[in-house]
Amino acid sequence: MHRVVVLALDELVLLDFGAASQFFGHRHRDPDPAQYEFQVCTAGGAPVRTACGVTVTGQGGLELLGHADTVIVPGYGPITDPLPTATVSALRGAAARGARMVSICTGAFALGHSGLLDGRRATTHWAVADDMSRLFPAAKVEANVLYVDDGDVLSSGGVAAGIDLCLHIVRNDFGAEVANRIARRTLVAPHRAGDQAQFVEHRLPHPVTPTIDMARLLSWLDDRLERPLSVAEMAGHIGYSTRSFGRHFRAQFGTSPWKWVARQRVLRAQRLLEASDLTVAQIATRCGFESTVAFRRRFRELVHISPSDYRRAFRTTPNGSAHASGHTPA
The missing domain is CATH 3.40.50.880 (Class I glutamine amidotransferase (GATase) domain)
Structure with missing residues (x-):
């Protein structure tokens, strides 16, 4: 032992x-x-x-x-x-x-x-x-x-x-x-990659403009994860230049806008793998990945197992019990 x-x-x-x-x-x-x-x-x-x-x-x-x-x-x-x-x-x-x-x-x-x-x-x-x-x-x-x-x-x-x-x-x-x-x-998150950013308090030389509503932006992004997104489009939605937007986003969330979107897409894919009967290809499309290959690559990069292996480990039945292993959650 x-x-x-x-x-x-x-x-x-x-x-x-x-x-x-x-x-x-x-x-x-x-x-x-x-x-x-x-x-x-x-x-x-x-x-x-x-x-x-x-x-x-x-x-x-x-x-x-x-x-x-x-x-x-x-x-x-x-x-x-x-x-x-x-x-x-x-x-x-x-x-x-x-x-x-x-x-x-x-x-x-x-x-x-x-x-x-x-x-x-x-x-x-x-x-x-x-x-x-x-x-x-x-x-x-x-x-x-x-x-x-x-x-x-x-x-x-x-x-x-x-x-x-x-x-x-x-x-x-x-x-x-x-x-x-x-x-x-x-009752904790099953996996957070080690390279995920800590929630760091960045002190900017000037306060963020009050008219920029990052919460509104994140909600807007969440509704569009299945669509192609660009940093320029994100910046334009809140009236910022691409360079300025990237700097402010990183200051508040400790990561780049594109990495944040990629993680949110993978998180949505995890939920679908656990609770839906969609195929891996269908999930890739629904989560905004350009191809199944790109989805598998990004999923493995962030979760460190394949989508299929994740589904086998986390698949749940309608009553919430683990399908593959037969264990009930705490």
Whole structure:
């Protein structure tokens, strides 16, 4: 059985810790092939304070890292201070032994202080990404993504992105069907691609003109997803030049207009694959793709499985139960 050990550091971010505990430590009533041996360790085995004031107690000290197949470090603080030598040695030792090293939110700073991000791609909460780049210049910080999978070093953005990373790990370990079933039971999105943008607060030199109603634009786009759309047409609908429109759209939504449309088309396709009897070709047309080939390519790029595989995993009957697997949602 795969052994997951969470390293709880002082001022632990409880929601980050909860995500790891839910997906790797929680035991459900129904038989579940995604079973992990789950433990929590702290420096010296002592209880640690969380950022909200409660304390967390582990099953042991840093020695537990010596037997971990996966080490997870949730967010903690203060993140700019170096870690104690014993903690650094334990993390380095686990990595050298071949353990998969995972961080959630600001937990990436613990990996950075241990030298485990040097030459590696990584992310953290967007608000402290600049600090991470400054403290660990040898790391390749990708500031505005949900999570990064760099082989045996994985990291996520803040809070909710840790859920996406945990599901990604379960998917890698046990397959899409198991991860999708757990997502349904936990009532979270089954898959968000790691390169999806975090919801970043961009500060523009001048406020957006109040007459531009982005909510109205998005509603207009949603009604036209099955039609050919151009950035120029989107910009013209709200009276902007193409260049200015693209800049303002990215500032508000963290992605380009064209990528936003592509994702919305794939999201609509996911719903149709789950709940309709339309063929893949019909869904491609209804969602605005120029061809079935283009639809399959974009769907696999964003969801990482084929439309047919997605339908087999998520197909539901009229009463809402999973058709392919026979599991009922939570």
